[in-house]
Amino acid sequence: MSLRSPLGRALGLGAAGHGTQHWWQQRATAVALALLGAWFAVCLLSLDLGDRAALVAWIGRPLNAALLSLLVLTAAWHSLLGVRVVVEDYVTGALKVPSLVALQFLHAIAAAVGVIAVLQIAIGGR
Amino acid sequence: MAVGNRPLSPHLQIYRPQITSVLSITHRFTGVVLAAGLLLLVYWLAALASGDGAYAGALAVLGAWPVKLLLFLGTFAFFYHLCNGIRHLWWDSGHGFEIPQVNASGWVVVVASTVLTLLAWAVALLGGSS
Numbered sequence: 001m002s003l004r005s006p007l008g009r010a011l012g013l014g015a016a017g018h019g020t021q022h023w024w025q026q027r028a029t030a031v032a033l034a035l036l037g038a039w040f041a042v043c044l045l046s047l048d049l050g051d052r053a054a055l056v057a058w059i060g061r062p063l064n065a066a067l068l069s070l071l072v073l074t075a076a077w078h079s080l081l082g083v084r085v086v087v088e089d090y091v092t093g094a095l096k097v098p099s100l101v102a103l104q105f106l107h108a109i110a111a112a113v114g115v116i117a118v119l120q121i122a123i124g125g126r
Numbered sequence: 127m128a129v130g131n132r133p134l135s136p137h138l139q140i141y142r143p144q145i146t147s148v149l150s151i152t153h154r155f156t157g158v159v160l161a162a163g164l165l166l167l168v169y170w171l172a173a174l175a176s177g178d179g180a181y182a183g184a185l186a187v188l189g190a191w192p193v194k195l196l197l198f199l200g201t202f203a204f205f206y207h208l209c210n211g212i213r214h215l216w217w218d219s220g221h222g223f224e225i226p227q228v229n230a231s232g233w234v235v236v237v238a239s240t241v242l243t244l245l246a247w248a249v250a251l252l253g254g255s256s
Contacts, residue, residue: 027215027218030211030214030215031215033211034208034211034212034215037204037208038208041204041246045246045249045250045253049185050185052174052178052181055174056174059174068171071167072164072167072168072171075160075164075167076164079157079160079161079164082154082157082158082161083157083158083161086154086157086158106165107164110164110165110168113168113171113172114167114168114171114172116175117168117171117172117174117175118171118175120175121171121174121175124175
């Protein structure tokens with residue numbers, strides 16, 4: 001006999017009310033990052049990192065700017081999902097919630113700066 | 127609640143390290159390292175967007191030897207987390223749970239991430255671009 005209500009079972013969201021959301025988002029971003037990360041690693045190796053003009057021209061191509069923006073956004077999202085669990089596991093007491101909020105802020109800033117930098121280079125004529 | 131007085135189960139100092147547990151905690155550790163790597167990527171992009179002077183300054187920082195060593199270790203973290211992440215996705219699809227398979231896939235991840243790290247740095251250094 002299950003103690004769960006029929007509604008609870010139908011919704012399937014579990015005790016925290018989020019269901020498989022965290023798990024699924026982590027997997028979806030993982031697949032995206034495996035592809036974007038492999039692409040970026042190969043590109044980095046074929047580029048001359050000392051030649052800023054060449055790098056700017058490379059980012060100026062629409063597909064590269066798009067994929068690079070997506071890499072920053074997806075990496076920030078996947079990273080937040082991951083380090084959030086690490087904090088939830090190891091940080092206890094009064095520091096826990098402030099740490100989680102600080103991590104959210106840090107990832108939001110990283111994502112925003114990264115995307116804006118790509119856009120500045122791609123369409124801002126940097 | 128007297129948290130400090132509860133009996134604890136045997137912990138890290140007691141258990142013999144096994145490839146499964148070592149690779150598992152390494153996956154988490156490299157994930158945290160890559161979170162720092164995200165900040166590095168953003169720093170690099172911001173420097174790139176900020177002009178020649180700023181980018182030259184960033185290159186000087188990234189080219190210093192202690193930083194280069196960290197970048198090398200970071201490259202390993204990247205490839206390890208990538209390879210072991212694919213291993214996790216394979217598990218998520220319901221495959222490879224027998225102990226011999228788990229041990230074998232673990233060693234594949236160790237070898238693949240090491241080879242990819244060395245290969246990437248060989249290309250970077252021999253290409254003369256770093």
